Amino acid sequence: MRLSLGGDDLLRRYGRSFEGVQMIESLANNEPGIYAWLVLPALLFAIGVYGLLARRNAVGVLISAELAINAAAMNFVIFNKFITPAKVDGQIMSLFIVATAAAEVLVGIAIFVMLFKFRKTMDVTKMSLMKD
Amino acid sequence: MMAAAAFTTVTFLALLVIAVAFAVATVVTSRIFRSAIYLMGALTTSAAFYILLGAEFLAGVQILVYVGGIVVLIVFAVMLTSSTEMQEDVPSPLRKLIGFAVAAAFFAVTVFMFVLTGFDLSGEGKAVRLGDTAAIGRKLLDRGPDGYILPFEIISLLLLCVLIGAIVIARKTRSAGK
Numbered sequence: 001m002r003l004s005l006g007g008d009d010l011l012r013r014y015g016r017s018f019e020g021v022q023m024i025e026s027l028a029n030n031e032p033g034i035y036a037w038l039v040l041p042a043l044l045f046a047i048g049v050y051g052l053l054a055r056r057n058a059v060g061v062l063i064s065a066e067l068a069i070n071a072a073a074m075n076f077v078i079f080n081k082f083i084t085p086a087k088v089d090g091q092i093m094s095l096f097i098v099a100t101a102a103a104e105v106l107v108g109i110a111i112f113v114m115l116f117k118f119r120k121t122m123d124v125t126k127m128s129l130m131k132d
Numbered sequence: 133m134m135a136a137a138a139f140t141t142v143t144f145l146a147l148l149v150i151a152v153a154f155a156v157a158t159v160v161t162s163r164i165f166r167s168a169i170y171l172m173g174a175l176t177t178s179a180a181f182y183i184l185l186g187a188e189f190l191a192g193v194q195i196l197v198y199v200g201g202i203v204v205l206i207v208f209a210v211m212l213t214s215s216t217e218m219q220e221d222v223p224s225p226l227r228k229l230i231g232f233a234v235a236a237a238f239f240a241v242t243v244f245m246f247v248l249t250g251f252d253l254s255g256e257g258k259a260v261r262l263g264d265t266a267a268i269g270r271k272l273l274d275r276g277p278d279g280y281i282l283p284f285e286i287i288s289l290l291l292l293c294v295l296i297g298a299i300v301i302a303r304k305t306r307s308a309g310k
Contacts, residue, residue, distance in 0.1 A: 031137040031140045031141060032141055032144050034251055035246065035247060036144070038246050039243060040181070042239055042243055042246075043148075043155075043239060044151065044155050044174075044178075045238070045239075045242075046236070046238050046239035046242075047152070047156055047235065048159070049234060049235045050231045050232055050234070050235035051158065051231075052231075053230060053234055053235075054159065054223045054227050054228050054230075055159065055221060056221045056222070056223050057164050058213075059168075059206060059209050059210055059213060060159075060164055060221055062206065062209070063158060063167050063168060063206060064158070064159055066171060066175075066198075066206075067155055067158060067171065070174070070178050070198065074178060074181060074182075077185055077187050078185065081185050081186060081187070082251065083252060083253065087271075088264065088267045088268050088271050089271070091187050091189070091190050091268055092268060092271055092272060092280055094187075094190055095190065095193060095268075095272075096287060098193060098194065098197050098198060099287050099290075099291065100290070102197055102198075102201055102202055102205075102291075103290055103291055103294040105202050105205050105206065106294050106295070107297060107298055107301070109205055109206070109208070109209040109298075110297070110298035110299075110301040110302040111301060112209055112213055113209065113213060114301055114302055116212070116215075122213050122215070
């Protein structure tokens with residue numbers, strides 16, 4: 001049972017490179033290719049962006065940002081595996097991203113702790129002025 | 133060959149469902165502590181994806197630093213900043229709608245762009261084993277033009293500065309009279 005999303009028709013009609021569609025439809029028949037793999041970090045980043053915008057607790061915003069950063073790091077490793085498998089640069093970039101995310105979380109939490117001590121609330125919708 | 137490919141695909145799809153479930157639970161749940169725990173689940177599933185991709189060292193670092201360090205820090209933050217009134221985090225419907233619209237638009241544009249990109253997959257056969265930790269170590273300490281020794285040293289400086297900065301920000305302030 002072959003899955004077909006019409007990649008060949010699109011190619012004939014529009015004459016452009018629709019390999020992505022063909023690769024996604026070949027997912028049912030082979031290993032996932034780069035296009036199928038890339039959907040995953042895009043999805044996780046979009047969910048992180050939703051959390052970034054919709055969360056009211058400041059620590060919740062930080063958690064959503066961590067989700068997005070992790071998705072970006074995964075992108076690097078996917079490109080490393082499929083485009084330059086002879087090098088390890090993508091993984092090294094992901095290592096640096098992990099270290100930088102740790103540093104960012106540390107500073108963010110220090111700021112939130114002090115903010116909570118002075119304003120008694122963690123609600124970002126109530127913190128619209130820099131001076132209380 | 134077919135069995136191996138089918139196994140990879142099935143594992144990929146199963147882990148995809150689990151990862152998206154954890155991520156959605158992270159951003160939708162109204163209780164912050166549960167959000168931190170779901171984040172731990174999402175990051176562990178991410179490490180599973182790294183193993184599926186073949187980057188085992190990175191998966192280990194992910195579990196150690198992200199799950200074992202950052203999530204613990206976030207749990208500390210949740211405990212230190214919990215107040216009785218902010219136990220439930222329910223955004224207004226307008227915020228939810230705007231957030232969902234932006235996230236959906238971002239996802240649509242990203243997928244549209246990379247599906248139309250012709251990636252140069254000619255390097256497929258020249259693989260060095262992706263989980264080659266010795267190669268990662270050599271590249272990190274490489275002093276040639278292609279090496280990462282400078283970012284490596286700067287990262288340690290960054291972590292030192294962040295440590296000092298966090299202590300300075302969050303220390304007990306002296307009272308006004310002294």
